[in-house]
Amino acid sequence: MDSLQDDAARVEALAALSRFRREFYSCLTLRADALFELTDAVLCAGGPVVSLPELSLEAVHRRGHGAMYDALAQGHINVSRLRMALAGLELPREADRQLSIALDVTPWPRPDAECSPQRLHCHRPCRCDGVRQTIPGWPYQVAAALGGGRSSWTGPLDAVRLGPEDDPIEVTVTQIRDLLARLREAGQWLEGDPDVLFVMDSGYDLVRLTWLLREEPVRLLGRIRADRVMYAPAGKRRGTWPGRPPRHGAEFRLADPATHPTPTQESTGIHERFGEVLARCWGHLHPKPDRRGSWADHQGELPLVEGTLVHLAVDHLPGNRDPKPLWLWHSDPDATAHDVDRLWRIFLRRFDLEHTFRFFKQTLGLTRPRLRTPEQGDRWVWLILAAYAQLRLARPLAEDLRRAWEKPLTPDRLTPGRVRRGYPRIRRILGTPANTPKATHPGPGRPRGRTSTPAPRHPVGKKQQKKDMPRRGGAEKKT
Template sequence: MLAGDHTGWGRPHAKTLKDRSFVHQPNLVEGNKPIVLGHDYSTLGWVPEMSGSWAIPLCHERISSFETAAQRAAFQLRQVCRDLSVRPIATYDSEYGSAAFMNLTEDIPADLLLRLRPNRCLYKAPEPYSGSGRPRKHGDKFQLANADSWGDSSATFSLEDETVGQVQIQQWSDLHFKKASQRHFQVIRVTHPHCSGLWLAWVGEQMPTLEQIWRLYLRRFAIDHWNRFAKQRLHWTLPQLLTPQQALRWSDLMPLLSWQLWLARQLVIDTPLPWQKPQTNLTFGRVAQGFAALLVRIGSPACSPKPRGKSLGWKSGRKRDPYPRFPIIKNALLVPKRSTKTSLIPNPKYSPFHSLGFAQFSILWVTFPALF
């Protein structure tokens, strides 16, 4: 099972950092927009367990300013699926539940479990062809916010969960987006007393049962735990690096550190702090907390640092050139402009001689009387 998401690395004061754009970041000040200047990174991780917070990143790459998060996520999923011998299940948040992501992943051998925003408008399958005119691509509208447009569900299931209580699950079949009419999928609605409704879309071959599919999507939140762990414990966003290449090389260390912690989870002894409870299944943080004792036992392959003496410093008289400043990249929706081409049909109310003065008009009238 795979889980994908993207997160921002805020660099609001780095004027010399190239390719900065507006990325999402929660803002503590009420009323302000949750954005910041910086770089956006897309992560695709492997969720090895059906419980717990472990998610091992397979791809962790920067999203450039000339591509979207959906394009980078589709590229990562295509790369990972080439090396897999089984068909994976990839889960994504509501930002990827769109027609654009559906079209980008059409040729990827993977099943998708996507979350849908509650204001989406889908379309049912069209009626059979009547024999005249162009065949219809879309049927009736299926608005997630309008219960009158849903119709009867194709399957219903209810269960009693120990954590959330009574859970009601409904399924509708053969729906599609307007701009991705070739990809039909199943829509699942999950409700319980503390949630107004969770909308999911299954795109793939053999769909799991309704009892299993909503629990599969809950495993997607493991990638959010890893993003928080990388920022808070691995100090991923702490360095103030100068170039995007340096930031990318530093970011490549985060998956390597995560894999080391995952492989060492059975070798590390739990060393809880005085206010922490002992754990049987160690998390990312608890393995990192006891990793120092493991390093003492196995040692380090690195050589001892050698003294190099004092640096010569900046040469006297050498000019200090300021580092170039780069503009902020703002991606906006491009609205097509109106055509400025002149018409080839002459306007009878306008003559090219209207712009001439009396003297120029008199000279032309005497010299070229045939024109008039």
């Protein structure tokens, strides 16, 4: 009986993978055969992807390296349709059907590509001296569904490249709204389901995002600085004289435990990596709004955005590092409506996205190609996302082809790297929808006596300049 169930599950997994491959091929509207075989070459390569020309030597890539570069330069991908295909796949969920989606930015370093436009100073700590914290490149903001337990797998759903003229807040809000619309259309989120939880690391203006997404069925959870100041709800005005009622209550300094009232919830436990863990939360706290930064263009009076603060204290960190206080912001102000122990565990699952980024770059070669234009880079990024989606669907079909020095893993614990080792066998079963290449002859080459003009140089873009704002004390800045 168990063997029959296993065979049925295998047949269903093969059918799901075959459907996605056909749908992915339909999303390639120009140079489809070359782009599809390039993706197969990424999946069937014997080791990490080190360069594009090396991929043309794979047996599944039946075209030359010139066709590969031509496909990335002149090809076209229906990104909207591919996004819907990714949203329609089975996504990991919590026990109550809640979707947890991590949102983070990963850079594609292009420090020496002076001829590549739309580069930005991307955050990337240098490992040589620890001083330089940025590197010119193309930043991509990726959204991926998180699993319920500790795993190296995620479910990438979307990727957006940030340009020099883009406002990160507006790009994030648009990306979240569009992703919610696709999840509704794909039946992943229905009326009555828990709000979708977006988990972010430091660097996002969570308060501003909470205000802009207040009408959407989303919740935000992210890390904030440990030196911020929050305020409790305002009480009644003291004294008998008339006047404006106060907007802020008692001060809550995150770095000063003396200003911390009794927590709304408190949870203690033992973690396998961090030892004893103490989690506390306080509800209905808000920061003092300031008409600077992302609030500079806000019309009318600045709102008070309430949320829940979560403080996490651990016994020790891996690597004998001194534990630092961790403060999280949750956009739901009612601290009694959720479990504080569950919140910080979901936040730790956000680091699974770091494993996905590392696998993208070190194994699938996300940042290996030296492409000229950002449009070519966008096509390559979407090919990598489609390749990773095929590995997710191939998990029930893969065997544990481990090295002699590696420990055996059960089928439910196979890593993306081990699934990729067995993908060539699965690909031989599935076949390919790509057409057989036609016989061609070498081109005429570059005309004799004709010299090309030097490619234009593009400076590295900078962040948008903040608009002139009133000085403190009411004096306007002189022009």
